[in-house]
Amino acid sequence: MKHQQRTQRDLTRLNAIVLGCLVGLFAGIVVSTFRLIIEHLLSLVQAVYGWLGQHPWGLVPWAILLVLMALMIGHWVKQTPMIKGSGIPQIEGQLAGELDYAWWPVLWKKFVSGILGIGSGLFLGREGPSIQLGGTVAQGLADRLGFSGSRRRLMIASGASAGLSAAFNAPIAATLFILEEVYHNFSTLVWLTSLTSAVVANFVSNEIFGLTPVLHIVYRQALPLKYYGLLLLLGIGLGGLGYGYQWVTLRVGQWYGRLTWLPRQFDGIIPFLLVIPVGLWWPITLGGGNQLIVQFAQQTPLLVPLIGYFVLRFVFSTISYGSGLPGGIFLPILTLGALLGAIGARCFVALGWLPTMYVANFMIYAMAGYFAGISKAPFTAILLITEMVGTLQHLMPLAVVAIVAYITVDVLGGAPIYEAMLQQMVVPAKAQSDGPTDQLEFPVNEGAGLAGRQVRDLAWPPDTLLVGIRRGERQVIPNGDTILRAGDTLLIFTYQHNRAFVQQQLTHLNDSSTQPSD
Numbered sequence: 001m002k003h004q005q006r007t008q009r010d011l012t013r014l015n016a017i018v019l020g021c022l023v024g025l026f027a028g029i030v031v032s033t034f035r036l037i038i039e040h041l042l043s044l045v046q047a048v049y050g051w052l053g054q055h056p057w058g059l060v061p062w063a064i065l066l067v068l069m070a071l072m073i074g075h076w077v078k079q080t081p082m083i084k085g086s087g088i089p090q091i092e093g094q095l096a097g098e099l100d101y102a103w104w105p106v107l108w109k110k111f112v113s114g115i116l117g118i119g120s121g122l123f124l125g126r127e128g129p130s131i132q133l134g135g136t137v138a139q140g141l142a143d144r145l146g147f148s149g150s151r152r153r154l155m156i157a158s159g160a161s162a163g164l165s166a167a168f169n170a171p172i173a174a175t176l177f178i179l180e181e182v183y184h185n186f187s188t189l190v191w192l193t194s195l196t197s198a199v200v201a202n203f204v205s206n207e208i209f210g211l212t213p214v215l216h217i218v219y220r221q222a223l224p225l226k227y228y229g230l231l232l233l234l235g236i237g238l239g240g241l242g243y244g245y246q247w248v249t250l251r252v253g254q255w256y257g258r259l260t261w262l263p264r265q266f267d268g269i270i271p272f273l274l275v276i277p278v279g280l281w282w283p284i285t286l287g288g289g290n291q292l293i294v295q296f297a298q299q300t301p302l303l304v305p306l307i308g309y310f311v312l313r314f315v316f317s318t319i320s321y322g323s324g325l326p327g328g329i330f331l332p333i334l335t336l337g338a339l340l341g342a343i344g345a346r347c348f349v350a351l352g353w354l355p356t357m358y359v360a361n362f363m364i365y366a367m368a369g370y371f372a373g374i375s376k377a378p379f380t381a382i383l384l385i386t387e388m389v390g391t392l393q394h395l396m397p398l399a400v401v402a403i404v405a406y407i408t409v410d411v412l413g414g415a416p417i418y419e420a421m422l423q424q425m426v427v428p429a430k431a432q433s434d435g436p437t438d439q440l441e442f443p444v445n446e447g448a449g450l451a452g453r454q455v456r457d458l459a460w461p462p463d464t465l466l467v468g469i470r471r472g473e474r475q476v477i478p479n480g481d482t483i484l485r486a487g488d489t490l491l492i493f494t495y496q497h498n499r500a501f502v503q504q505q506l507t508h509l510n511d512s513s514t515q516p517s518d
Helices: 002-054 056-079 088-096 103-119 127-145 149-168 171-183 188-209 225-249 252-257 269-281 290-298 303-322 330-350 356-375 378-389 395-412 417-425 496-510
Strands: 437-443 464-471 474-476 489-495
Touching: 002 056, 002 103, 002 127, 002 149, 002 188, 002 269, 056 103, 056 269, 088 127, 088 149, 088 171, 088 417, 088 496, 103 127, 127 149, 127 330, 149 171, 149 188, 149 378, 149 437, 171 188, 171 378, 171 417, 225 303, 225 330, 225 356, 225 395, 225 417, 252 303, 269 303, 290 303, 290 330, 290 356, 303 330, 330 356, 356 378, 356 395, 356 417, 378 395, 437 496, 489 496
Parallel strands: none
Antiparallel strands: 437 489, 464 474, 464 489
């Protein structure tokens, strides 16, 4: 019997690898094509703005073209609201059972509208849309294969991982981001399938774009230990400004809502028109910002121009995203972090605390710190920058800055940005006792309300059955006397349409502030 169980488990993991390869191949092709078209279109748009600078008469037809594009995208957004914004909250909501959507309309509309918006130079990132495109491709494959429930979610998670990997050429960070920020589950099948799909997608992307890291920053040498005190100051500053970015980004959509003279689906007209002066005067800033990061790392401007670039990127990136256009904040966040690192380094240089040769180093560290604070995913931030830059020499300073920025945002009360965006999209779920049964996996966190409690003492949501508890590599069959431990993963059966309600109720129970019931 034990031998048969071991064989079945091995076959299950082998099947997961095969599915990961399939998802990674298709998602890698779609996302790499998405990335390639955006890069070529952005280069073309920058050339157009150079030409418009010499031929001002072309500004009127160019503005009309951009407005028509905004109207077309707005029409698609009204038809299919799930293509709005980043796409990461949508994937997170799917995996949590809080929302769902038809895959084909989202796939092609997100693909085309993302190319038009990001390729036109708006300060939007391709990474969030790439994650949604990858997850949506996987959803389509799952539908074709007849998968539902946990198998479908497993494929969606692996597709999201493949999408980020193809966008950034960072398979390890992509896998960890899905586990840490999106799926919130570190089970063997999840990470194995996600890692496999990410590696395959990265292989596809490397075949198209080559092996050069996305942010290949040349620096002279690693930062000596005597300057690590400056990293603490940098991390605190990044955390404070990261909290400010969270605050603005989560409210800018409400500010757009005050423009009663403009239908909400057409808010994109505003950034499409505002990008014209930006393209004429600062064409290097157009797009997500990876060109800006690489160029400024090689030849960093002085302090005052850097502050100006930061203000421009901060304001226009929030305007671009808040309009609801399909596009993310992932790369824009990294760009803002790089600018803040350069600003901090220039200040330290002016005070005589830091040699000029380490400015590029601080740009690298600040990208990780700013992203870690805003997303509250420090492990992903450290590995992402390591893979994108292409060196392991920065691991220690990256960790220092990421941890300090993370703690600063936490003290200020900041929440993970993508989770907060998801909460703005969903409404409290109601109990539903219909549909096929499904399995929900729920983690018990350290210091949470469920830890140390007996199963019989908890007010479990209606229409749920706790069927197992995963502890490491073994599975415990629970009874009323079973005590839940931190690190456990609860295996719960419920109706498929009841998943969102159960997830929300268990999250409330797991809150450390929840008191035991009488």
